Amino acid sequence: MGYTITEKILLAHTKAKSVKPGDFITAKVDFCLGNDITAPIAIGEFERVKAKKVFDKTRIALIPDHFTPAKDMKSANQAKVLYNFAVKHKIAHYYEVGRMGIEHALLPEKGLVLPGNLVVGADSHTCTYGALGCFSTGVGSTDLAFAFITGECWLKVPETIKFVYHGKLRKWVTGKDLILYTIGRIGTDGALYKAMEFSGSAIESLSMDGRFTMCNMAIEAGAKNGIIEPDNAAVSYVKKAISRNKPGRRSFKLYKSDRDASYAEVVEYDVSKIEPQVSLPHLPSNTKPVNKLKNIFIDQVVIGSCTNGRISDLEIAARVLKGKKVRQGTRLIVIPATQAIYLEAVKRGFAKIFVEAGGVFSTPSCGPCLGGHLGVLAEGEKCLATTNRNFVGRMGHPGSEVYLASPSVAAASAVRGRIAHPKEVV
Amino acid sequence: MKYRGKAHKFGDNINTDDIIPAKYLHTHDPAELAGHCMEHVDKRFVKKVKPGDIVVAGRHFGCGSSREHAPIAIKACGISCVIAENFARIFYRNAINTGLPVISFKEASGAIKKGDTVEVDTQKGTVKNITKRKTFKIEPYPPFIQKIIKKGRLLG
Numbered sequence: 001m002g003y004t005i006t007e008k009i010l011l012a013h014t015k016a017k018s019v020k021p022g023d024f025i026t027a028k029v030d031f032c033l034g035n036d037i038t039a040p041i042a043i044g045e046f047e048r049v050k051a052k053k054v055f056d057k058t059r060i061a062l063i064p065d066h067f068t069p070a071k072d073m074k075s076a077n078q079a080k081v082l083y084n085f086a087v088k089h090k091i092a093h094y095y096e097v098g099r100m101g102i103e104h105a106l107l108p109e110k111g112l113v114l115p116g117n118l119v120v121g122a123d124s125h126t127c128t129y130g131a132l133g134c135f136s137t138g139v140g141s142t143d144l145a146f147a148f149i150t151g152e153c154w155l156k157v158p159e160t161i162k163f164v165y166h167g168k169l170r171k172w173v174t175g176k177d178l179i180l181y182t183i184g185r186i187g188t189d190g191a192l193y194k195a196m197e198f199s200g201s202a203i204e205s206l207s208m209d210g211r212f213t214m215c216n217m218a219i220e221a222g223a224k225n226g227i228i229e230p231d232n233a234a235v236s237y238v239k240k241a242i243s244r245n246k247p248g249r250r251s252f253k254l255y256k257s258d259r260d261a262s263y264a265e266v267v268e269y270d271v272s273k274i275e276p277q278v279s280l281p282h283l284p285s286n287t288k289p290v291n292k293l294k295n296i297f298i299d300q301v302v303i304g305s306c307t308n309g310r311i312s313d314l315e316i317a318a319r320v321l322k323g324k325k326v327r328q329g330t331r332l333i334v335i336p337a338t339q340a341i342y343l344e345a346v347k348r349g350f351a352k353i354f355v356e357a358g359g360v361f362s363t364p365s366c367g368p369c370l371g372g373h374l375g376v377l378a379e380g381e382k383c384l385a386t387t388n389r390n391f392v393g394r395m396g397h398p399g400s401e402v403y404l405a406s407p408s409v410a411a412a413s414a415v416r417g418r419i420a421h422p423k424e425v426v
Numbered sequence: 427m428k429y430r431g432k433a434h435k436f437g438d439n440i441n442t443d444d445i446i447p448a449k450y451l452h453t454h455d456p457a458e459l460a461g462h463c464m465e466h467v468d469k470r471f472v473k474k475v476k477p478g479d480i481v482v483a484g485r486h487f488g489c490g491s492s493r494e495h496a497p498i499a500i501k502a503c504g505i506s507c508v509i510a511e512n513f514a515r516i517f518y519r520n521a522i523n524t525g526l527p528v529i530s531f532k533e534a535s536g537a538i539k540k541g542d543t544v545e546v547d548t549q550k551g552t553v554k555n556i557t558k559r560k561t562f563k564i565e566p567y568p569p570f571i572q573k574i575i576k577k578g579r580l581l582g
Contacts, residue, residue: 024568024570024571037448037451037493037495038492038493038494040454041454041494041495041498044454045581048581049581049582066451067451067452071452072452074452074453075452077452078452121492122492122494123491123492124490124491124492124516126492138492138516139492139516139519140492140494140516140519140520140523140524141492141494141520142494142520142523142524142579142580142581143519143520143523143580145581146523146580146581149581154519154570154574154580188439188486188489189439189485189486189489189512189514192486192512192514192515193515219516222486222489222514222515224515283439370443370448370451370491371443371447371448371449372448372449376449389441389443389490391441391443391444391490392443392444392466392467393443393447393466394443394448398447398466
């Protein structure tokens with residue numbers, strides 16, 4: 001029996017001669033990361049057990065991206081913990097505000113996570129990098145401390161569900177719509193403990209940004225990782241990132257699933273029938289096609305996050321917003337995920353479009369996605385966001401509501417002041 | 427190990443924003459986090475909990491973020507263990523790694539009512555509803571997980 005891509009990467013990172021779903025393994029970690037919320041606990045654990053040094057200062061990233069630029073004194077103190085640790089241990093990849101971007105956009109952009117790698121991050125959306133054909137998964141702070149010290153992580157080998165997306169995408173349908181649709185079909189625990197392997201002609205036609213969005217939200221179906229076999233588009237993305245940033249580690253390995261690999265399930269969708277999707281409060285699985293939603297008036301629109309803050313997300317939002325105004329009574333907040341994306345959005349005129357439309361264009365931060373800052377909701381407010389979670393109180397008051405959608409639906413909704421299909425506006 | 431206490435019941439998909447809202451993540455002080463545990467779901471939860479009490483929930487407990495603040499908050503407000511039909515994977519490993527006992531028990535929602543006295547025996551592999559005088563078998567932890575539990579936490 002053959003192996004899936006996930007099983008192959010896990011096997012390549014253990015001493016075991018073979019692996020099968022359900023096995024517990026201790027895996028070698030190629031790269032690990034933490035942020036200003038999770039890393040302080042990891043650093044506290046590192047110091048509590050009196051560890052002297054990290055396993056490899058070039059394979060750790062510390063990224064203060066959640067509550068930064070510091071939203072209050074306590075947040076400033078937490079970011080300072082990362083800075084002090086980075087200085088003390090000469091951590092190669094510490095990103096101060098000004099160089100910082102949202103971790104899951106920043107690390108691929110910098111060429112620090114590569115095909116075939118095993119990556120663990122103390123952030124649930126670490127599963128994003130699977131779009132490059134690596135195994136990457138979210139873990140906790142204690143796991144991160146363990147990885148800092150040993151360069152290893154305990155893992156259970158997951159079963160894999162293969163998702164095959166056939167057909168041609170309709171206009172305005174993106175990776176975000178495919179993943180929201182999928183979560184709507186299988187539920188928030190539909191892939192619990194499992195790997196989600198995305199494949200099919202519709203996936204091949206997606207941009208890398210769209211693939212990152214899909215893998216990013218695998219966790220929202222309970223999955224351990226999302227993964228896509230690397231193709232020419234992935235290799236070309238990685239080569240560009242490497243030549244731009246010259247990271248220390250530049251070699252990578254391309255894995256593909258064997259033809260006789262064993263899957264827990266194979267699920268097939270015809271994407272030509274899928275409309276732009278919206279997840280209604282208060283679960284990402286509560287999805288409906290946008291054209292079924294009438295008169296849902298919204299107070300705020302957020303375009304950004306580790307899910308949809310990349311350049312093609314801003315490009316499509318700008319295309320919808322060009323020459324239009326955000327409706328009176330609705331706020332538009334656009335947050336590019338990294339400094340490079342910020343600059344490109346300025347150069348290509350997207351920032352001007354957002355500001356002229358009456359929106360704000362902010363510095364990179366996770367900010368409003370988790371109700372941190374830069375757009376916290378009041379009681380009774382409704383927000384349509386390109387983020388990833390719409391749990392009760394996720395973006396502020398427990399009496400507020402979050403709707404999840406793609407950047408084009410978000411931009412159209414900002415113009416209309418209610419949830420709208422982009423074709424209504426363009 | 428044995429854990430005994432009154433059951434506090436919750437439904438499905440209790441997520442990490444329910445367990446500890448992100449606005450409190452600018453600290454990881456256990457006592458401070460404990461004060462806000464579950465406040466979006468039940469404002470009086472923290473006041474109602476007596477040391478040793480047990481959280482009983484439905485499917486997919488702890489889904490959402492990787493914040494270790496979630497098991498830290500539950501433990502620090504006096505809860506001795508969490509029983510759920512199943513757990514989200516990052517919450518599960520965080521609980522194991524930090525020494526909060528988590529018990530997967532498929533019939534949790536139906537077999538235990540709010541306020542029932544419950545006793546969990548991880549050695550024997552049983553959940554006893556003392557109030558209803560019923561005993562249920564539970565799956566033992568895999569040997570790999572048992573080793574971590576024996577140490578008390580991942581980093582000893």
